[in-house]
Amino acid sequence: MAVIATADTRLVVQGITGREGAFHALRNRAYGTQVVAGVTPGKAGEDVEGIPVFDSVADAVDRTGANTSLVVVPPRFAADAILEAADAGVGQIVCITEGVPAHDMLEVYHYLRPRGIRLLGPNCPGALSPGIANVGIIPAEVFSPGPIGLVSRSGTLTYQIGGELAAAGLGNSTIIGIGGDPVIGTSFIDALDLFQADPETEFIVMVGEIGGTDEEKAADVIAERITKPVVAYIAGFEAPPGKTMGHAGAIISGSSGTAAAKKAALEAKGVPVGTNPTEAARLVVERLGR
Amino acid sequence: MDLYEHQGKELFARAGIPIADGRVAFTSDEARAGAEDLGGRVVVKAQVLTGGRGKAGGVKVVDGPTAAHEAADAILGLDIKGHVTRRLLVERAVAIAKEYYVSITFDRAAKMPLLMLTTMGGMDVEAVAEEHPDRLARLHVDPALGYRGFHGQRLMSAAGVPVEERKALAPLLAALYGVFADGDCMLVEVNPLVLLDDGTFLAADAKVTVDDNALYRHPDVEAMRDLAAADPQEQAAREADLAYVKLDGDVGILGNGAGLVMSTVDVIAQVGGRPANFCDVGGGASADKIATALGIVLSDDKVRSVLFNIFGGITRGDEVARGLLGALEQSDVRAPIVVRLDGTNAAEGRALLAEAARPEITVEETMLGAAETAVRLAGEAR
Numbered sequence: 125m126a127v128i129a130t131a132d133t134r135l136v137v138q139g140i141t142g143r144e145g146a147f148h149a150l151r152n153r154a155y156g157t158q159v160v161a162g163v164t165p166g167k168a169g170e171d172v173e174g175i176p177v178f179d180s181v182a183d184a185v186d187r188t189g190a191n192t193s194l195v196v197v198p199p200r201f202a203a204d205a206i207l208e209a210a211d212a213g214v215g216q217i218v219c220i221t222e223g224v225p226a227h228d229m230l231e232v233y234h235y236l237r238p239r240g241i242r243l244l245g246p247n248c249p250g251a252l253s254p255g256i257a258n259v260g261i262i263p264a265e266v267f268s269p270g271p272i273g274l275v276s277r278s279g280t281l282t283y284q285i286g287g288e289l290a291a292a293g294l295g296n297s298t299i300i301g302i303g304g305d306p307v308i309g310t311s312f313i314d315a316l317d318l319f320q321a322d323p324e325t326e327f328i329v330m331v332g333e334i335g336g337t338d339e340e341k342a343a344d345v346i347a348e349r350i351t352k353p354v355v356a357y358i359a360g361f362e363a364p365p366g367k368t369m370g371h372a373g374a375i376i377s378g379s380s381g382t383a384a385a386k387k388a389a390l391e392a393k394g395v396p397v398g399t400n401p402t403e404a405a406r407l408v409v410e411r412l413g414r
Numbered sequence: 415m416d417l418y419e420h421q422g423k424e425l426f427a428r429a430g431i432p433i434a435d436g437r438v439a440f441t442s443d444e445a446r447a448g449a450e451d452l453g454g455r456v457v458v459k460a461q462v463l464t465g466g467r468g469k470a471g472g473v474k475v476v477d478g479p480t481a482a483h484e485a486a487d488a489i490l491g492l493d494i495k496g497h498v499t500r501r502l503l504v505e506r507a508v509a510i511a512k513e514y515y516v517s518i519t520f521d522r523a524a525k526m527p528l529l530m531l532t533t534m535g536g537m538d539v540e541a542v543a544e545e546h547p548d549r550l551a552r553l554h555v556d557p558a559l560g561y562r563g564f565h566g567q568r569l570m571s572a573a574g575v576p577v578e579e580r581k582a583l584a585p586l587l588a589a590l591y592g593v594f595a596d597g598d599c600m601l602v603e604v605n606p607l608v609l610l611d612d613g614t615f616l617a618a619d620a621k622v623t624v625d626d627n628a629l630y631r632h633p634d635v636e637a638m639r640d641l642a643a644a645d646p647q648e649q650a651a652r653e654a655d656l657a658y659v660k661l662d663g664d665v666g667i668l669g670n671g672a673g674l675v676m677s678t679v680d681v682i683a684q685v686g687g688r689p690a691n692f693c694d695v696g697g698g699a700s701a702d703k704i705a706t707a708l709g710i711v712l713s714d715d716k717v718r719s720v721l722f723n724i725f726g727g728i729t730r731g732d733e734v735a736r737g738l739l740g741a742l743e744q745s746d747v748r749a750p751i752v753v754r755l756d757g758t759n760a761a762e763g764r765a766l767l768a769e770a771a772r773p774e775i776t777v778e779e780t781m782l783g784a785a786e787t788a789v790r791l792a793g794e795a796r
Contacts, residue, residue: 199627224627225598225625225631226520226598226600226628227595227625227628228628230525230527230557234557234558235558261697262727263726263727263728263757265758266757277673278672278676279671279673280669280670280671280674280727281673281674282673283674283725283727283756283757284674284677284725284756284781287725287756287757304672304673306520306522306600307522307525333672334676335522336522336523337522337523338523341523359673359676359680360676360677360679360680361680361683362661362676362679362680362683362689363659363676363679364659364661367659368626368659369657369659369675369676370671370673370675370692370694371673372625372626372627373522374672374673378540383680399680399684400677400681400684400782401781402781
């Protein structure tokens with residue numbers, strides 16, 4: 125069944141006539157995702173290799189029944205694009221854009237959340253359900269279908285761990301990149317709940333990094349209501365405090381957000397934590413007993 | 415982007431928040447002139463992007479221009495927690511009745527701005543939170559609602575601000591929230607916020623952090639960036655749009671994606687090495703960008719070996735290999751380079767490297783293996 129990226133996904137790509145937008149729309153379509161529309165204001169009537177372009181998300185939804193949006197627009201337009209999709213009735217929005225101002229995301233978050241609209245990202249690689257659908261920029265060739273739900277704040281680190289699991293013969297139900305920004309729509313907890321409810325997922329791997337306290341909160345939720353086994357990996361043990369490590373959200377503020385604190389919180393709730401990707405993959409293999 | 419006290423106060427002044435009259439000085443002579451201008455008793459304060467300057471001797475209260483000149487002599491060049499003092503703020507001294515603390519932080523967990531106020535000002539707020547949690551009033555502001563008068567009233571009441579002071583403090587709290595929300599701030603902190611003998615309030619310090627991602631909306635703030643204080647590698651990286659953080663070891667690190675590079679830094683340390691930097695070339699980096707990044711990493715004299723760790727998604731392995739080989743063509747590369755390429759077009763990239771057969775380059779299959787080799791090579795060069 126998989127989650128977020130599924131056989132029922134009907135994707136509209138916002139920013140489809142841009143270089144990145146066109147590239148990933150076509151890549152997602154080539155993988156088997158139903159890419160039904162694109163949006164670029166002022167370019168209605170054009171098409172991108174057969175994908176019809178509309179002026180607005182509302183038109184795209186009207187004409188094609190799109191139910192998921194992929195936002196690939198520059199940072200200063202991202203909040204508007206997400207809100208446009210929400211306003212047009214799109215139930216799931218995946219925002220790839222990196223560099224969206226944090227205050228913009230506060231507004232977006234508090235508009236979407238009470239309406240039950242799912243946002244993945246921003247600054248995320250999207251979601252991939254191997255063999256079913258790809259929504260975003262995750263390189264699908266690294267992954268194969270299997271029982272592991274993988275959720276991560278980092279794109280390339282997801283590929284690294286996915287690659288290590290693949291080398292051990294393990295595939296994935298869905299890979300969810302939740303994004304590296306301070307305010308993101310889908311948290312670890314949301315992803316854990318999705319995997320818990322997904323019959324295809326037997327095992328969950330969670331990849332965190334320094335900054336914020338989402339991993340600590342996830343640890344509590346795992347103890348409380350996640351019955352499927354979870355293994356975690358945290359990046360940034362050597363990161364100095366007060367420095368933004370690439371991702372806007374990856375920063376140790378005062379004594380809050382360290383990798384050591386996250387590892388301790390997870391281990392206290394019985395979640396094994398690898399200190400490097402290879403060790404994390406080994407922990408998964410050991411626990412799956414395959 | 416962190417602002418100096420005087421820059422934060424410039425934002426405060428624009429929002430109508432009272433600050434002491436002051437002058438910025440880069441030399442002792444300028445400090446003397448500033449003190450002359452202001453007249454009377456002045457405070458000479460080190461402008462550094464770190465706390466604890468009072469304890470380090472970076473703040474002096476003096477009488478008159480000559481004393482200000484002497485104080486400036488003592489403070490300029492002072493190393494405060496690794497930050498060398500290059501500029502001063504000379505301010506008119508004020509008659510302080512009480513010291514409070516107020517801040518607005520970007521609470522990531524609640525996804526709301528968080529206001530904090532305590533009448534126990536002048537001390538470390540983390541200590542107040544720990545030792546006197548009941549004295550630290552905390553209140554979230556729903557971003558959809560924005561700051562309203564009642565927020566200030568609730569906060570002042572919870573903090574135990576005397577009723578007769580609230581009329582003077584309320585507009586200042588509203589104005590501070592304006593600085594935070596309109597200025598795309600991640601932090602606005604005033605410690606101390608002082609009550610003067612005349613019953614008015616004044617921001618005696620300013621700690622302001624602005625969201626880097628929103629600087630395009632605030633070119634005036636971007637222009638405040640102190641290029642002289644920036645680490646030369648960090649500065650060059652910013653200009654090249656690379657994420658770079660200087661660390662203090664000798665193994666240079668380059669990779670794509672923040673998480674993977676952070677992980678690489680960890681792994682270098684785990685196998686007994688000392689990382690020299692964090693450098694993320696980002697997604698889809700071109701050959702040129704790869705070459706620029708390598709140049710920046712190698713411009714740190716301490717670097718004795720370099721680990722290139724690429725797991726291509728939108729970044730292509732052949733493009734990385736071309737960038738690396740191009741960099742080797744253009745300039746002498748003085749340190750051995752260990753390359754690990756995986757993901758999109760990795761086979762093509764590895765083939766290019768094998769074909770070029772450069773003696774400086776060692777190709778490794780795994781991240782762990784590459785880290786071990788890079789650490790060994792750095793050790794041999796030591």
